[in-house]
Amino acid sequence: MAYLTGYEYYENNGNLPEDANWGSYQYTSLTDIVNNFMLMYVGNDKLVNNAERYNVLFHAKRGIQELNYDAMKETKIVELTVCDNLRVVLPPDFVNWNRISLFKDGTLFPLTENVQTNFAKSYLQDNDCRVLFDQDGDVLIGTSLLDGSRIDGLHKTQYLGDGPFHGSLGYSIDGQWIFDFSIGARYGSNSETANMNPTFKIDKASGVINFSSHMTDEIVVIEYISDGMEGGDDSKVSVNKLFEDYIYAYIKYAILNSKFGVQEYIVNRAKKDKSSLLRNAKIRLSNIHPGRLLMNMRGQNKWIK
Amino acid sequence: MINSVRNTVLAVANKQNFGYITPFDFNLYAKQAQLDIFEDYFYRYSQWITKQNVRQSGSGYSDHVKNIEQAIDIFSTINTPDDTNGPVFPLPNDYYLLNVVRYGNREVERVSNSKLLHLTSSNLTAPTTTFPAYAMNGSDITVYPSTITTGVTIQYIRKPLDPKWTYVALGAGDSEPVFDQSATDYQDFELPPEDEPLLVAKILQYAGISIREKDLYVSGQNEEGKETQKQG
Numbered sequence: 110m111a112y113l114t115g116y117e118y119y120e121n122n123g124n125l126p127e128d129a130n131w132g133s134y135q136y137t138s139l140t141d142i143v144n145n146f147m148l149m150y151v152g153n154d155k156l157v158n159n160a161e162r163y164n165v166l167f168h169a170k171r172g173i174q175e176l177n178y179d180a181m182k183e184t185k186i187v188e189l190t191v192c193d194n195l196r197v198v199l200p201p202d203f204v205n206w207n208r209i210s211l212f213k214d215g216t217l218f219p220l221t222e223n224v225q226t227n228f229a230k231s232y233l234q235d236n237d238c239r240v241l242f243d244q245d246g247d248v249l250i251g252t253s254l255l256d257g258s259r260i261d262g263l264h265k266t267q268y269l270g271d272g273p274f275h276g277s278l279g280y281s282i283d284g285q286w287i288f289d290f291s292i293g294a295r296y297g298s299n300s301e302t303a304n305m306n307p308t309f310k311i312d313k314a315s316g317v318i319n320f321s322s323h324m325t326d327e328i329v330v331i332e333y334i335s336d337g338m339e340g341g342d343d344s345k346v347s348v349n350k351l352f353e354d355y356i357y358a359y360i361k362y363a364i365l366n367s368k369f370g371v372q373e374y375i376v377n378r379a380k381k382d383k384s385s386l387l388r389n390a391k392i393r394l395s396n397i398h399p400g401r402l403l404m405n406m407r408g409q410n411k412w413i414k
Numbered sequence: 415m416i417n418s419v420r421n422t423v424l425a426v427a428n429k430q431n432f433g434y435i436t437p438f439d440f441n442l443y444a445k446q447a448q449l450d451i452f453e454d455y456f457y458r459y460s461q462w463i464t465k466q467n468v469r470q471s472g473s474g475y476s477d478h479v480k481n482i483e484q485a486i487d488i489f490s491t492i493n494t495p496d497d498t499n500g501p502v503f504p505l506p507n508d509y510y511l512l513n514v515v516r517y518g519n520r521e522v523e524r525v526s527n528s529k530l531l532h533l534t535s536s537n538l539t540a541p542t543t544t545f546p547a548y549a550m551n552g553s554d555i556t557v558y559p560s561t562i563t564t565g566v567t568i569q570y571i572r573k574p575l576d577p578k579w580t581y582v583a584l585g586a587g588d589s590e591p592v593f594d595q596s597a598t599d600y601q602d603f604e605l606p607p608e609d610e611p612l613l614v615a616k617i618l619q620y621a622g623i624s625i626r627e628k629d630l631y632v633s634g635q636n637e638e639g640k641e642t643q644k645q646g
Binding site: 140 | 467521523525537545547
């Protein structure tokens with residue numbers, strides 16, 4: 110991609126959207142990566158020869174996907190309202206979540222994932238508990254009681270407020286807590302689930318996030334990672350420049366590794382090259398510098414009560 | 415160059431009393447000889463790349479790969495194919511080897527028909543307007559994605575034009591036609607001048623076969639052998 114003029118960068122040459130090029134200098138486009146690789150790394154006198162462009166394109170995209178999964182820290186954030194069904198559909202480019210928070214009264218409350226299941230698929234059964242089928246032989250699906258109890262607030266959750274019931278399991282209905290009669294002794298709260306905030310559980314197969322009953326009509330903020338493929342628009346796929354050399358090394362390694370007749374030492378060299386460049390890029394991206402460390406170290410003399 | 419080649423051929427042939435070669439025959443031999451040498455460029459190119467990789471070719475004036483590329487590039491042509499049936503585009507009649515297909519400033523990649531289905535079925539490799547692809551079918555190319563219906567240009571290596579030594583026929587009493595470069599159908603050889611000795615040698619071989627003169631054929635073959643050895 111050609112270098113931008115100041116006017117192009119700040120105001121997109123007077124076109125809309127004005128912010129189209131803001132921050133674009135951090136990134137190298139997929140087109141540039143593939144072109145540069147074909148020009149500089151593929152040839153009769155190079156380690157990689159007779160490689161088709163689609164090979165390079167495939168490995169470049171795979172490399173970018175891998176980077177998006179962990180190293181790149183390119184988090185996407187979406188804000189949604191949770192309705193009565195206590196369910197939110199996952200964003201279209203969702204791959205995995207980083208953090209899911211409740212936004213209330215100007216504060217973000219990070220939610221914890223419910224380790225227990227809060228949704229289920231309910232198979233219809235007859236009086237003898239035999240599963241029922243339709244005329245096509247498919248199992249008939251009914252309404253899940255587990256889902257229903259969660260949505261109706263009939264699912265017991267842990268109360269972490271003040272008072273003698275702190276840590277007890279109870280029902281939260283319309284903001285009021287109701288507890289069963291206590292039987293037996295209690296030996297402290299279950300720290301694994303000890304969190305006042307609502308909980309969630311992701312139903313990956315259905316593509317939804319199920320929330321506990323406290324989330325009705327609340328705002329949820331989902332921070333998640335995608336694979337960087339920009340919905341299949343190759344012209345928008347890019348990678349941070351700190352990872353540019355790594356991507357070239359990744360493509361080179363991937364091609365050499367799957368090619369017949371390449372000596373093992375060449376494959377190993379390419380592998381080491383790739384790994385060390387990834388490490389370098391991660392260190393660079395982590396922005397460890399004295400000013401930042403100084404701020405962290407300021408807390409060293411603070412008394413911990 | 416064609417007149418010089420013809421004069422040399424006639425000189426060699428006549429000197430040894432192997433007979434006269436008519437302009438019609440000469441033009442036929444010339445066409446065949448030029449095609450032979452032209453096709454040989456591609457084999458030599460491949461051989462020299464192998465040699466280059468084992469340091470048997472230098473840079474500058476000893477860069478044989480570059481020299482052969484230059485010879486081939488004489489025939490390089492850029493053409494905008496008819497887009498009436500886009501995304502299917504017809505190839506020009508004179509194409510010998512399709513080198514690059516472009517869509518705007520992007521290269522359209524050639525994909526073999528056996529890989530096409532896999533390529534278009536995969537999310538990661540499916541052709542897009544950013545990374546388009548084409549497949550060849552007969553004398554047409556089909557560009558993918560099918561939304562590309564115009565704006566395609568091709569760069570190809572064309573076949574050499576048929577050389578034609580044109581002449582003015584003199585009166586009935588004169589035996590020698592006179593070379594006429596101004597004729598509308600005149601066509602010189604398109605090969606670079608360094609290939610003139612090779613052209614002469616090849617035409618001599620064809621002439622030798624034609625007049626069933628073994629010595630002329632062998633002489634031409636020996637000359638060609640020497641030239642080929644020199645060129646690698």
